[in-house]
Amino acid sequence: MYITVTDGCLSSDNGYVGVTNPPPVLNAALLPSQTPIGGLICRYYGLGKNPYTIESQNVLDAASAITLADSFGQLPVSHTVGDETWCPMDDNSATVVVFTYENRPNVDLWVKPNGCGFVANGFISVANAGVIVP
Numbered sequence: 008m009y010i011t012v013t014d015g016c017l018s019s020d021n022g023y024v025g026v027t028n029p030p031p032v033l034n035a036a037l038l039p040s041q042t043p044i045g046g047l048i049c050r051y052y053g054l055g056k057n058p059y060t061i062e063s064q065n066v067l068d069a070a071s072a073i074t075l076a077d078s079f080g081q082l083p084v085s086h087t088v089g090d091e092t093w094c095p096m097d098d099n100s101a102t103v104v105v106f107t108y109e110n111r112p113n114v115d116l117w118v119k120p121n122g123c124g125f126v127a128n129g130f131i132s133v134a135n136a137g138v139i140v141p
Contacts, residue, residue, distance in 0.1 A: 010105050011113045012066070016049035020101055021059035026115035027129045034130040037079050038114055043106040046072035048140055053100030053121075062100075071141070072106055078138045079104075079116065079126060097122025102140050 008023040010016060033039065046067035052060055067075065102118040117127045124135035 008103065008115070008117075010047065010049060010103055010115055012045060012047045012105055012107050016047065016061050016064040016103070018061055019059050020051040020103070023101075025117040025127050025129060025132075026103060028114055029112045032130055033114065033128050036084060037082065037116060037126060037128050037131065037133065038076055038106060039108065039111060041108045041111060043072040043076050043108055044069050045107040046075070047105040049103040049105070050140075051101050051103075053098035055098065059099070065141075075104065075138075075140065076106055082126060082133045082136055082138060084131060084133055094123035104140060 008017065008020065008025070009027050009029075048063075048065045048067065050062040052058060052062050097119070098121060100120060102120055104116045104118060106114045106116075108114070114128065118135065118140055119125050120140070125132050126135050126138065127133075
């Protein structure tokens, strides 16, 4: 899935398991070092009454986008080796956060809010250690 602020959120995330982003490749950090100038949050229902349909769409102004990008930037890009993982309470809901930049394509993040929460940009995935998407 790739969403731009201009096009807005897709009506459903059914069949998607993450986001893709155009070059340049982001394999050392979730987001570029540039400061975002805006953004978009697309929340999708998981299992239940309206499975995989859009729950909400919120536009981010520059200040909100910068604050949220800074929070994602604090997440450690690392992994544990040899641990067993169990992910209770995963209802397949997802949030896509889109950041806009000057002179660069939008950058999307796939955020799993429950179960084994993680954040991914299509190149790398990191554990979500407490970033709450407003």
